[in-house]
Amino acid sequence: MSKPAQQPSRLSDQYTLKVKTGAGWKRFFAVRLMISVGSPKHEGEKFRATIDWINRNAWNEAEQTGIKKVIVSVNGVLQRHNFVTDCADGVALAQAMKMEQQWIATHRQVVKKINPAIDVRTIQWMEYIGDKDYVGFRNEIDAAYINIPQFAETVNADAQEFLGRQINRLAEEIKVAGGEEKASPELLARRQRLLDNKPKLITAGVEYILEELAAFAMMVEKDPAAEIYPGSNLRSAEFWIKNKPENAPERVSRLMGTERCFTRVDFSSINPT
Numbered sequence: 021m022s023k024p025a026q027q028p029s030r031l032s033d034q035y036t037l038k039v040k041t042g043a044g045w046k047r048f049f050a051v052r053l054m055i056s057v058g059s060p061k062h063e064g065e066k067f068r069a070t071i072d073w074i075n076r077n078a079w080n081e082a083e084q085t086g087i088k089k090v091i092v093s094v095n096g097v098l099q100r101h102n103f104v105t106d107c108a109d110g111v112a113l114a115q116a117m118k119m120e121q122q123w124i125a126t127h128r129q130v131v132k133k134i135n136p137a138i139d140v141r142t143i144q145w146m147e148y149i150g151d152k153d154y155v156g157f158r159n160e161i162d163a164a165y166i167n168i169p170q171f172a173e174t175v176n177a178d179a180q181e182f183l184g185r186q187i188n189r190l191a192e193e194i195k196v197a198g199g200e201e202k203a204s205p206e207l208l209a210r211r212q213r214l215l216d217n218k219p220k221l222i223t224a225g226v227e228y229i230l231e232e233l234a235a236f237a238m239m240v241e242k243d244p245a246a247e248i249y250p251g252s253n254l255r256s257a258e259f260w261i262k263n264k265p266e267n268a269p270e271r272v273s274r275l276m277g278t279e280r281c282f283t284r285v286d287f288s289s290i291n292p293t
Contacts, residue, residue: 030072031068031069031071031072031130031133032065032066032068032069032072032290033290034065034069034289034290034291035065035066035068035069035287035288035289035290036069036072036073036287036288036290037066037069037070037072037073037250037285037286037287038285038286038287038288039283039284039285040284040285040286041283041284042246042281042282042283042284043283044246044281044283045246045248045281045283046085047246047281048244048245048246048281049079049086049087049088049089050087050088050089050090050091050243050244050245050246051074051087051089051090051091051245051246051247051248051283052090052091052093052239052243052245052246052247052248053070053090053091053092053093053248054093054095054247054248054249055092055093055094055095055096055123056095056099056251057094057095057096057099057116057119057120057123058096058099058119061250061251061287062123062250063123063126063127066250066287067127067130068130069287070248070250070285071130071131071133071134073285074087074090074134074135074138075133075134075135078135078137078138079135079137079138081137087138088137088138088139089138089139089140089141089245090134090138090139090140090141091141091142091143091243091245092131092140092141092142092143093143093145093148093239094120094123094124094142094143094144094145095145095232096116096117096119096120096121096123096144096145097113097116097117097120097144097145097146097149098116098145098228098231098232099116099119100112100113100115100116101224101225101227101228101231102182102186102224102228103115103116104217104220104221104224105213105214105217105220105221117146120144120145124142124144145235148235148238148239149231149235151238151242153238153242154234154235154238156271157234157235157237157238157271157272158230158231158234160234160237160269160270160271160272161230161233161234161237161269161272162230163269164268164269164272165226165230167267168265168267168268170259170263170265171256171259171260171265174254174255174256174258174259175226175229175230175255175256176222176226177255177256178225178229178254178255178256179222179223179225179226179228179229180222180225182221182225182228183214183218183221183222183225186214186221187211187214187215190207190210190211190214191211193207194207194208194211229254229256232254233254233256233257233272233275236257236275236280237271237272237274237275238271238274240274240275240280241271241274244280246281246283247280247281247282247283248283248285249282249283249284249285250284250285250286250287251284252284253282253284257275257282260272260273260275261275261280261282
């Protein structure tokens with residue numbers, strides 16, 4: 021009987037990853053790391069801790085359990101919707117693509133530390149929205165937004181929350197900078213642009229969410245895997261799981277089936293002070 025591949029040594033000496041909800045990930049042999057480019061929870065030591073968790077749960081041939089496949093889904097281009105108040109569409113896309121490439125370059129060597137018994141693939145966001153089948157999934161999500169009011173309410177609520185987070189992050193940056201009097205004019209101007217463009221930002225947030233959900237549904241159909249994410253699920257994604265509306269379009273129904281498992285994770289300090 022073959023032995024499991026030897027696990028690499030621990031990569032992070034600061035954090036360990038723990039599953040908070042979604043223990044059903046163990047039903048899958050594949051996991052998808054949903055990388056929100058720009059979020060500290062998807063970088064540095066916390067990303068290293070994520071790889072440590074994967075290695076601890078690597079496929080064990082003798083026991084026929086564990087992770088056989090990892091999909092690193094780098095959702096950088098999706099972030100272009102967050103730049104609508106700072107630059108034109110083409111510039112926003114270029115900026116988001118640059119962020120995505122920087123994340124891949126920075127974390128390439130960490131990804132290579134994944135247990136060699138595991139098949140690893142990195143997918144960039146343009147591969148999803150450029151897929152020949154994406155338009156069909158997107159059309160169905162858009163139709164659901166128009167025809168299912170309860171779903172539209174959750175999308176709008178998610179978009180409002182996105183805006184609130186952006187405003188809160190800038191408020192924290194201004195506080196760290198020493199308050200209104202010491203913060204740079206550029207920082208204050210960024211906050212003012214947010215406050216002056218709330219309707220535009222809500223529209224961009226809705227576009228972000230519909231694009232993301234359409235891609236999620238396509239991922240589930242084409243490449244089923246437990247989704248590993250250090251944060252809460254979108255209300256608009258939870259809507260399909262909790263309500264399972266009978267009038268859901270066929271492709272959208274992928275979001276509410278047993279083939280999808282959202283697994284919320286978080287990090288604990290190894291040596292808390």
